[in-house]
Amino acid sequence: MSELLLLLLFSSMASSSASSDDDFVYAGCSQPKYDAASPYQSNLDALFASLANSAAFSSYANFTSAAARGTPAAYGLFQCRGDVAVSECAACVHSCLSQLSALCPSAAGASVQLRGCYLRYGNDSFLGKPDTSVLYKKCVSPSAGGGHGDDESVMQLSMRDAALAALQTSRGGSYRVGAAGEVKAVAQCVGDQSANQCDECTAAAVARLREVCGLAGAGDAYLGKCYVSYSSDGVDASHDDHGEFICDEAGKTAAIIIGLIAGIALILLFLSFVRKAGNQGSK
Ligand SMILES: *[C@@H]1O[C@H](CO)[C@@H](O)[C@H](O)[C@H]1NC(C)=O
Ligand SMILES: *[C@@H]1O[C@H](CO)[C@@H](O)[C@H](O)[C@H]1NC(C)=O
Numbered sequence: 001m002s003e004l005l006l007l008l009l010f011s012s013m014a015s016s017s018a019s020s021d022d023d024f025v026y027a028g029c030s031q032p033k034y035d036a037a038s039p040y041q042s043n044l045d046a047l048f049a050s051l052a053n054s055a056a057f058s059s060y061a062n063f064t065s066a067a068a069r070g071t072p073a074a075y076g077l078f079q080c081r082g083d084v085a086v087s088e089c090a091a092c093v094h095s096c097l098s099q100l101s102a103l104c105p106s107a108a109g110a111s112v113q114l115r116g117c118y119l120r121y122g123n124d125s126f127l128g129k130p131d132t133s134v135l136y137k138k139c140v141s142p143s144a145g146g147g148h149g150d151d152e153s154v155m156q157l158s159m160r161d162a163a164l165a166a167l168q169t170s171r172g173g174s175y176r177v178g179a180a181g182e183v184k185a186v187a188q189c190v191g192d193q194s195a196n197q198c199d200e201c202t203a204a205a206v207a208r209l210r211e212v213c214g215l216a217g218a219g220d221a222y223l224g225k226c227y228v229s230y231s232s233d234g235v236d237a238s239h240d241d242h243g244e245f246i247c248d249e250a251g252k253t254a255a256i257i258i259g260l261i262a263g264i265a266l267i268l269l270f271l272s273f274v275r276k277a278g279n280q281g282s283k
Contacts (some may be wrong), residue, residue, distance in 0.1 A: 021116025060191030082175020131224025
């Protein structure tokens, strides 16, 4: 992930109403680009087709596409959140794939995280490898007036810690939920991780949330191979109006936070739509 240049977009742009599995969380694009005429492109085409197909019946899949000789293989995977129905998983993965060309044009590798699913591809073999680098994190405090008094803050904090701790004791699964009082927590590992790797990644994400979110009523920590998210009654990190976006300090990741870039993303999506429509028209 070290070569990924993070492109962070505000998910709040689309989430004034109920949050949806298609809501955008973040995308990262590698700086190296490939030549559109290269054989790597045909590896990628095959890879994307495999990913799209298997999303119809699975919540996780990985593929390595190496049909074209003399060029790096294309590796890829997707992971839907454990509680997302199969049909919604397929729609979510298709949504990732359709946004890739606009978000990360010709990038040798990229990842897209939507609320309900994650997709990553690249020409380096990242399959099965652990990755606990923090890609994106966010804390959301209760809105003014809904703040907690001191006693309530202590209560809130202990419920939060209990909900997060529950994620670390439910061994085995790649999807975990925890709850304590009004706090709910969710952890999702990418399916290529072993149980131990998933435990370690989850623990790292929990530690990060504890470290950075203080008394915040909701928070998200997205790491390379897992994420942990928690919310309290009335405070949900996916419904964010005054969320704090924290640029990760990890020096190896050149993180660019582009505030309020929603307009640009929409223009790019629009352009790719126009291009696609144009291509269809010319057939
Ligand atoms: C991935 O592709 C980029 C751009 O073509 C290239 O610079 C890089 O060396 C490739 N990495 C591997 C592991 O093949
Ligand atoms: C990749 O998928 C194959 C089956 O398609 C599976 O056997 C293998 O364990 C998977 N690898 C990882 C790292 O998830």
